[in-house]
Amino acid sequence: xxxxxxxxxxxxxxxxxxxxxxxxxxxxxxxxxxxxxxxxxxxxxxxxxxxxxxxxxxxxxxxxxxxxxxxxxxxxxxxxxxxxxxxxxxxxxxxxxxxxxxxxxxxxxxxxxxxxxxxxxxxxxxxxxxxxxxxxxxxxxxxxxxxxxxxxxxxxxxxxxxxxxxxxxxxxxxxxxxxxxxxxxxxxxxxxxxxxxxxxxxxxxxxxxxxxxxxxxxxxxxxxxxxxxxxxxxxxxxxxxxxxxxxxxxxxxxxxxxxxxxxxxxxxxxxxxxxxxxxxxxxxxxxxxxxxxxxxxxxxxxxxxxxxxxxxxxxxxxxxxxxxx
Numbered sequence: 001x002x003x004x005x006x007x008x009x010x011x012x013x014x015x016x017x018x019x020x021x022x023x024x025x026x027x028x029x030x031x032x033x034x035x036x037x038x039x040x041x042x043x044x045x046x047x048x049x050x051x052x053x054x055x056x057x058x059x060x061x062x063x064x065x066x067x068x069x070x071x072x073x074x075x076x077x078x079x080x081x082x083x084x085x086x087x088x089x090x091x092x093x094x095x096x097x098x099x100x101x102x103x104x105x106x107x108x109x110x111x112x113x114x115x116x117x118x119x120x121x122x123x124x125x126x127x128x129x130x131x132x133x134x135x136x137x138x139x140x141x142x143x144x145x146x147x148x149x150x151x152x153x154x155x156x157x158x159x160x161x162x163x164x165x166x167x168x169x170x171x172x173x174x175x176x177x178x179x180x181x182x183x184x185x186x187x188x189x190x191x192x193x194x195x196x197x198x199x200x201x202x203x204x205x206x207x208x209x210x211x212x213x214x215x216x217x218x219x220x221x222x223x224x225x226x227x228x229x230x231x232x233x234x235x236x237x238x239x240x241x242x243x244x245x246x247x248x249x250x251x252x253x254x255x256x257x258x259x260x261x262x263x264x265x266x267x268x269x270x271x272x273x274x275x276x277x278x279x280x281x282x283x284x285x286x287x288x289x290x291x292x293x294x295x296x297x298x299x300x301x302x303x304x305x306x307x308x309x310x311x312x313x314x315x316x317x318x319x320x321x322x323x324x325x
Contacts, residue, residue, distance in 0.1 A: 008060055009065065009317075010049065010065040011023070013106065014085070031314075035055070045086070050096065068315070110312060114150055114264075117311065121308035123304065124303075136149065137266065139265065148162060165198070166192070169195035170251070199221075202222040203222050230278060241278065246287045253288040257297065257298070264302045276307070
């Protein structure tokens with residue numbers, strides 16, 4: 001859809017605590033300044049959007065909107081887990097006078113950003129160049145564990161949204177089997193997300209590893225575990241972060257062969273960009289490739305860490321440009 005018809009597009013990245021908004025003028029143009037809004041300051045997303053538009057639109061109201069939300073989306077609607085907001089595109093469209101409103105899962109949006117990321121936005125973590133036109137996979141430990149895959153065929157693109165974080169956490173050696181057995185006693189089903197690859201998962205891993213080793217360690221949350229691992233003040237925290245990175249490699253490799261992601265695998269989320277050097281020096285890449293007879297297949301797949309902080313807005317714009325309604 002050309003700029004003459006669409007005018008401005010409202011883009012938003014909405015979390016449980018904060019929401020970020022920006023205006024784009026369409027295909028080929030840069031996104032404007034990002035406006036930060038506290039979710040608690042507005043009872044509904046409609047009122048927050050109205051406030052942003054009153055301050056930013058400059059007399060030209062946007063005709064379209066694409067919203068990324070931190071939660072599952074069904075029928076263009078998301079009930080936020082950690083806030084009272086309900087993001088319903090079908091209600092917002094007539095209420096705010098939009099021609100269209102698309103509500104997307106936040107990791108779906110990150111997947112949309114992948115083809116537009118530049119070398120400066122990424123840290124390489126091994127592998128070759130990837131095959132053009134093949135699926136691109138993004139995985140991300142953060143509050144949860146997000147996974148999405150971008151597939152392109154005959155000029156059409158689709159971001160596949162998954163709940164892979166709730167698949168069962170794998171073990172690749174006896175020590176990890178003992179840790180998972182400990183976690184199973186605590187949690188029942190040990191998922192990738194709850195058992196290791198999230199903020200709460202890192203804490204669970206820390207506590208289970210201490211139990212397996214018979215170590216007495218202070219209670220720490222994910223941020224404190226990471227800090228103690230990186231500054232060398234706690235050998236147990238370091239061992240936990242090493243197991244986290246190795247597990248991330250195993251899981252990312254499993255997902256790469258599951259989706260046939262020969263275009264590349266990208267690591268995003270809020271945790272790993274805090275320690276790129278540690279990740280690069282860890283067993284991450286070796287475990288990514290350790291798939292027996294398929295080791296050569298994995299060896300050719302590049303892994304890259306996404307460091308661009310506004311990648312979600314790049315993805316929102318890519319989606320808007322590729323889906324002109």
